[in-house]
Amino acid sequence: MTSTHYDIAIIGAGPGGYVAAIRAAQRGAKVAIVEKQYMGGTCLNVGCIPSKAMLHVAETLHNLSSVEELGITLLQPPVFHMDKAVAFKDKVVKRMTSGVGTLMKANKVDVFDGLGSVDASKNVTVTSNGNKQQFSADKIILANGSVPFIPSMPGVDGDKVMNSDTCWNLQKTPESLICVGGGVIGIELACMFSALGTKVTVIEMLPNVLAPVDEEVRKLLVRIMGKRGINIVTNARVESIEDVDGQKKVRTTTDKGEQTFSAEYVLMAVSRRANTSGLEQLMEQGLDTDRGRVRVNERMETNLPGIYAIGDLTHGAGLAHVASMEGEIAADNATGHDAIMNYDVVPNPIYTFPEMASVGLTEAQAKEKYPEIRVERFPWAAIGKAVAIGETEGFTKVIIGKYGELLGAHIIGPDATNLITEYSLAMRGELTVDEIEETIHPHPTLSEGLREAVLAAEGHPIHIPPKQSVRAR
């Protein structure tokens, strides 16, 4: 079944690699994919999918606290079993990862289990339990992905210090947890554990958590997280982790001097680094990298001929859908087609409570880049569907350029991660606010809020009072 020569060999079966494999096979290529650990990569095993399954559990649990208002009485408080929730999560992960296996078969992609090492002549060696297999390929796509970056500090390898690879199989809900790092992954996991009943503290070194998020959106999220009882500490640098009386004690230096925090668990979520295992030879042979990440052009080509790289291995976006689109692009180019990756319109979904999502520029970025912009926001509280489902916190914010084009859009509120696609499509299709305004948005839906935000920016919203200076169209 397996062969000694392939048109295309792919290293790593995450959302970058497995999508590239499918696309290349559909283009008629004979494809091999090498995976050392798990089909589906970070995303399906310890990233997007398990986190969203657990967030679903967390959200369901959280919503139980407000069913009384709907006329539903729980005579006794619900009992939560972390181990069963984990079993649910495992079922979801299993279903998705075995789905990837099925897709490989259906597309006639040969799967090699083991660590793949590559050289510049495009020979691939697969090592598994000491056994070696070899084959060559015309083209190689590197999709090795990333792994948690664990800074070295005293106590970081201790017991009950977890990271995003190791936090998924707890059999009991932690009483309390300190999350070191307030980036997207840290904040998502903080919200998740909090909703599962854990007392959570987030410690961030920078002045703000979620630094790249539009300021107004971020501020609201931080306020809501505070109301939910999550303690967010910024400008604090973690120095060490100690064990004191069965608790983890985290020592930090802050602008106000030393501060320490205690909890049952610590979760390290400061950042991720490219996974270059198996690329040692290529690096010796001159593979171009930049701060540990493989450098590519917009065709996803590395500096070595016939060798492509995609996904988390290549840059800091850290988004599965970017890895997948890059996988499609690399596969297209590796099969003789011509495709270019465009990073102007990349949606960024963040699974907090409530959700956030954005595409394009923040207000601050837009102000810097364009002299004439209009910025407006529309609150969920004015949307019937949001009121009917009891989720009225948040707003949709749009930033419009002088040609009526969307420069950026930011949503915080129910279903934000789905809704952002409408704006993404408008940006990618170069539609203006006129087309969004002319499009009938169904009632009652949350999508109405997206049209209203545009109407607001144009000076004539329907469901919020007009501003002092109403502008005629």
Place this chain on the structure above:
Amino acid sequence: MTSTHYDIAIIGAGPGGYVAAIRAAQRGAKVAIVEKQYMGGTCLNVGCIPSKAMLHVAETLHNLSSVEELGITLLQPPVFHMDKAVAFKDKVVKRMTSGVGTLMKANKVDVFDGLGSVDASKNVTVTSNGNKQQFSADKIILANGSVPFIPSMPGVDGDKVMNSDTCWNLQKTPESLICVGGGVIGIELACMFSALGTKVTVIEMLPNVLAPVDEEVRKLLVRIMGKRGINIVTNARVESIEDVDGQKKVRTTTDKGEQTFSAEYVLMAVSRRANTSGLEQLMEQGLDTDRGRVRVNERMETNLPGIYAIGDLTHGAGLAHVASMEGEIAADNATGHDAIMNYDVVPNPIYTFPEMASVGLTEAQAKEKYPEIRVERFPWAAIGKAVAIGETEGFTKVIIGKYGELLGAHIIGPDATNLITEYSLAMRGELTVDEIEETIHPHPTLSEGLREAVLAAEGHPIHIPPKQSVRAR
């Protein structure tokens, strides 16, 4: 405060009328609106909003039956109190309708409480508790809406025979209910009562419920409703309703002869008719109507000069967002601008379990109209987010024309009513499948299913096995 002459007078404050009022005021007009019963009309009081609030309760209740799988144990079964659910619904309705009042004030629209009668010279008489007020206007917008159509038959005015105006304030969940009529309103209410614990039977005269819905989508919904225990009887004509032993007995004639059904309640939902109260004079003066509905052109003008009509009064769409868009169009034209209503891209949301939504043509319609179409579907079961939230039933179906344009799209599954907006925007903005394909859809979201459906139609889906004949692009 109120005046005797207005630029524009609007009859009826439903989603057609109140939106027209806001838009006209924003255009600088002096506007009066007359409402005889409730701000927000059918939609906010006895239509879209209460039904979605109650559906939210119903869905929450329904979901409680599957929390065990998520690791959440309810030690005793939840107790449902219909009266409290109704109070929640009332709160939602109150908030939305008083919001409309606030918007009228903020936009300086004068509100007249009472029945408005209009003549062709554009004089308006408002009657309330025997008191009369009069004023004139340069332009009139008729937005009288619609009311339930109750066919005359024995027993139809009896006790415990409800319609969509009167079914919202029950203090106890009906044991059982017969819904007469399997259109959108009947089916939505059937799903709602069923999820609230009522044993529901739907009786439809035609061979199919939801006749205008794409056949494949409809068939799946009917199957799911069956699994949920809803009994759907088609080809059955209701002849009478009787009281027998404290039960309502509904007698029907079917192709198999007479059949009778019993339940605690009957809900009449056969159709709606235009509400022409207050239009008697105009009709005498020659207002053009068609089977009871006021005829208008694409500028929303009636045959009488300066008199516009919009919403349910005018045609059978029966959709709030259509009424609102027509309101904007009428207000634009009545204030000297030039706008045209376009009915090609009207999304149709249907709030069942799971939701359905469509835009454009059904497969059957498209086949009849275009020689070259491609039709493909993509199942929710292949989308990670759907699996993670445990809602995998259903699919997205697209119908693509020879220029790569969307001719129609149909979604059955979680969040369908929001998701349809992406396709609506693509159609209205004349985007092709290429732009949808190029748009990065965030992961993990349901919106990924919409791109995959397009990829499937183009012959290269990622997350389902390729068809026998894979077409190279």
Place this chain on the structure above:
Amino acid sequence: KQTGGQRPPHPNRTLATPVARRMAREFNIDIASLTGTGHSGRVRTEDVQQAIARLNAPQETVA
């Protein structure tokens, strides 16, 4: 990403994106005079921006 697009141009579809149209209008550029690089030859903002750059380019740099 620029793939696909090997289909017949729509007879009555505008061959420019809405943003490109607005941009061209501001600079008095005739959309019909541009070669679109989008799908089915659709004129995109990038095409208009290049045309604007050509307009602004000093004479001597024109090859």
